Amino acid sequence: xxxxxxxxxxxxxxxxxxxxxxxxxxxxxxxxxxxxxxxxxxxxxxxxxxxxxxxxxxxxxxxxxxxxxxxxxxxxxxxxxxxxxxxxxx
Numbered sequence: 408x409x410x411x412x413x414x415x416x417x418x419x420x421x422x423x424x425x426x427x428x429x430x431x432x433x434x435x436x437x438x439x440x441x442x443x444x445x446x447x448x449x450x451x452x453x454x455x456x457x458x459x460x461x462x463x464x465x466x467x468x469x470x471x472x473x474x475x476x477x478x479x480x481x482x483x484x485x486x487x488x489x490x491x492x493x494x495x496x497x
Contacts (some may be wrong), residue, residue, distance in 0.1 A: 426460025
């Protein structure tokens with residue numbers, strides 16, 4: 408498996424796990440993951456894991472401003488990934 412694909416698989420699994428963990432902590436009033444940390448995971452490549460986390464755990468789904476930031480960071484991540492892949496494959 409290509410290293411970049413392996414990385415993307417791992418970061419998306421971690422993001423999905425963190426999303427589920429944060430949802431559980433929200434239910435039990437436990438120690439939460441900050442929104443900036445969640446958005447950082449998205450920027451680092453965990454966009455699909457974040458989408459799955461939103462859909463599976465129904466977490467952050469009603470937070471409109473967070474969703475705007477989520478998709479904005481996801482778009483930045485895709486632009487960044489395209490830039491990096493262009494450099495690596497040229």
